[in-house]
Amino acid sequence: MFSTKERFKNCFAKRLEMMCGKRLQDSTTLDQYQTLGQMVREHISTNWIRTNEKNRSFQEKQMYYLSIEFLFGQFLGQNLLNLGVRETVKEGLKDLEISLDEIEKAEPDAALGNGGLGRLAACFLDSLATLNLPGNGMGIRYKYGLFEQRIVDGNQVELPEQWLKSGNVWGVRNSDQAIDIQFWGIVHPDTSSDRLEFRHEKAMVITAIPYDIPMIGAHTDTVNTLRLWSAEPSSNYKEYNLLTYKRETEAVSEFLYPDDTYDDGKILRLKQQYFLVSASLQSIVKSYRKAHSTLKDFHEKVAIHINDTHPSLAIPELMRILLDEEKMGWDEAWHITIHTFSYTNHTILSEALEKWPIYLIKPLLPRIYMIINEINEKFCRWVWEQHPGDWNRIENLAVIAHGVVKMAHLAIVGSHSVNGVAKIHSDLLKEKEMNHFYLIFPEKFNNKTNGISHRRWLLKANPELTNLITDAIGEKWKKNPDELINLTPFAYDSSFIEVFQAVKRKRKEDLIRVIKDSTGFVVNSDSIFDVQVKRLHAYKRQLLNVLHIMHLYNHLKEDRSAGLYPQTFIFGAKASPSYYYAKKVIKLIHSVAEIINNDPQVNDKIKVIFLPNYRVSIAEQIFPAADVSEQISTASKEASGTGNMKFMMNGAITLGTLDGANIEILERVGPDNIYTFGLQADEVVSYYEKGGYRSREYYQHDRRIKEVVDQLMNGIFADQPYEFEAIYDSLLDHNDEYFILRDFSTYAEAHKKIQKDYQNKAKWAEKAIINIACSGHFSSDATIERYSEEIWNIKPRDTRIILSP
Ligand code: 26Q
Secondary structure, eight states: OOSSHHHHHHHHHHHHHHHHSSOGGGOOHHHHHHHHHHHHHHHHHHHHHHHHHHHHTTOSOEEEEEOSOEEEEOOHHHHHHHHTOHHHHHHHHHHTTOOHHHHHHTSOOEEESOSHHHHHHHHHHHHHHHTTOOEEEEEEOOSBEEEEEEEETTEEEEEEEOTTTTOOSSOEEOGGGOEEEEESOEEEEEOSSSSOEEEEESOEEEEEEEEEEEEEOTTSSOEEEEEEEEEEEOTTOOOSOHHHHHHHHHHTTTBOOOOOTTSOOOHHHHHHHHHHHHHHHHHHHHHHHHHOSOSTTHHHHEEEEEESSTTTTHHHHHHHIIIIISOOOHHHHHHHHHHHEEEEOOOOOGGGSOEEEHHHHHHHSHHHHHHHHHHHHHHHHHHHHHSTTOHHHHHHHOSEETTEEEHHHHHHHTOSEEEESSHHHHHHIIIIITHHHHHHOGGGEEEOOOOBOHIIIIIITOHHHHHHHHHHHOSGGGTOGGGGGGGGGGGGOHHHHHHHHHHHHHHHHHHHHHHHHHHOOOOOTTSEEEEEESOOOGGGTHHHHHHHHHHHHHHHHHOTTOOOOOEEEEEEOOOOTTOHHHHHHHHHHHHHHHHHHTOTTTTTTEEEEEOSSOOHHHHHHHGGGOSEEEEOOOTTOOSOOSHHHHHHHTTOEEEEOSOTTHHHHHHHHOGGGSEEOSOOHHHHHHHHHTTOOOHHHHHHHOHHHHHHHHHHHHSSSOSSTTTTHHHHHHHTTTOOTTOHHHHHHHHHHHHHHHHHHHTSHHHHHHHHHHHHHHGGGGBHHHHHHHHIIIIIOOOOOOHHHHHOO
């Protein structure tokens, strides 16, 4: 149906009439979107069925990626692109006087994630399918995704994100494959046979219904699956109070928790985690069981990846299935379990490491708790045998200690592979955070630097740049992004540079329209677009950026003739709803924007824009328009970052600390094509070991710093006195935990250098093009190849097998 434009037009009109009961001319954009989506699904259905049939035999090893978040954004445009039919569809629709861009905009973002971790999972599934790898995702079908952010008087207000309001064309409900999951109840030992067994009684049962979404690879016949579980009442469960029961069940998949390191120990979050894990494991084992009579070789045919600790209850859950349902002995079950699981750590912040109190976990998951206990006891005994008398070591390693279950410890003990997400992060895990484990399991630790899907972040987000690159170096880089390196000579080619600059300008103008529509502010396309978009967190230091802007403002007010090149500072960030400090930073950005943007003395030189409701679909419009990419976390704190890679791939230059993957970007592009500043990770760590630094000294000795910090309190940017007191206190009274004042001066220097360099337009374009040329290294295709070879041991399928049934 997509083979020619004419055939497509015909099909589309007919299908729309059938599906919507309307003529094309009476249809809405939403009708058209649903119709196109349905057509795509129909188009891939044979390949999807064949891929599934192939998987079902378990002849080849399968990998399942368990994640509490999958941050896809929109599917339609990417699917059309991957199928290679987007141009045909676009042209066909044009004949019908319909705009494909408008249809694509009608799709709500699937915002089933907070940020980096969830988006990484989405990029990985795209790469797995494209590389013909047998890898499927499993997650939760939250009824409400990450909250919608509105700004009212400069403050963030959260609204529910209703992405399912008009249904969802991509997810297929497969109620025949529903799974029952047990919570609460009592576990009885049963000694009636010669084997000690456990009966779980009086449990509350919740049913997990799978919704399967096709993962369509680019230019291949592989169609993998993302299986999202929805919680519903069970028909096998008799509960006296039906209404309460219904409410309690449905609550489990109702909301995505906003990343909130301050708000731990919510029992609903624990229920979500076990819900995901139990539904996924039971369903994997069930389908494996259809192909194999025993589970003794399970780990040879199944790899399960745990995306951060959130799904780490999968480890005791597989043990439960092997022990209680398959009646295996402990040692054999444990061998299979360890060889099945691998785990990625995404954070170094110790306050973000998950711990669940025993008083929550034990009553909710009584059998799982027993198993965790046994894992802990056996593990501690083993450590004791290696290091008799070393109580300290055992205390540092134990899975259960001081009344809590440490999920990272459970994940490390129960997996054969533990990886960090950038070189520095993996090194810090080995040398600092997880050093105790590294000493006893050195072979488990490895690095897998993150990557991004160049199909989403370049081909889809920036078609103009894509075409320009293809005109220069041919098509091959699309399949093999390392070949982007062939772009390097074009960095010195004046006619290429000229077209490159025109593309950048066009994308800046597109973004200017978005800015005008959402904020009302008009910005100058000649100005430097300096962008910081990411979740709002103290360690990511949006505050450093704002304080520097306040300083530029002061400087301009003092000296009107200051030779500043015009700059537009663009922010996008959601703050966790209960994160008071982060919300104050959002408010501060708005207050500063209000003053600067309305002050004719400065607003031709600087503008400050906050784009509300930052999400995948708007990110696709922001990255292509950026000149400068702000990656300014306190060194050692950002595990990797992936926005840094998206900016680079679109020709923005990084202004960053030597943190996360910034370091690897520097290694690729060289020091002339990146701006680095600030303390290095080892310096930060050694300050922490000494109890911090004296931020007040920097406040007292640097006039620029004193001036901006005082302005937090003296009211020129505040609606009310003390409005920003929490920020002021964090910098002075709490000794500036994230070294903002410490790094202020080198940050300001780096900005000055950018100001100067940008004015040499050809030289700047050269840097930008070199960044693009080096960005292929960060394609998630390469990352996924490394995971597949070094951790999962899965191999690409021969697609000819899929084609012939
Ligand atoms: C935990 C407990 C309760 C509720 C929520 C959470 C929670 C949810 C999400 C904790 C953390 C997250 C997300 C973390 C995350 O996105 N980390 C980022 O992962 C990226 C991919 O590896 C890295 O590039 C980033 O550096 C890292 O911050």
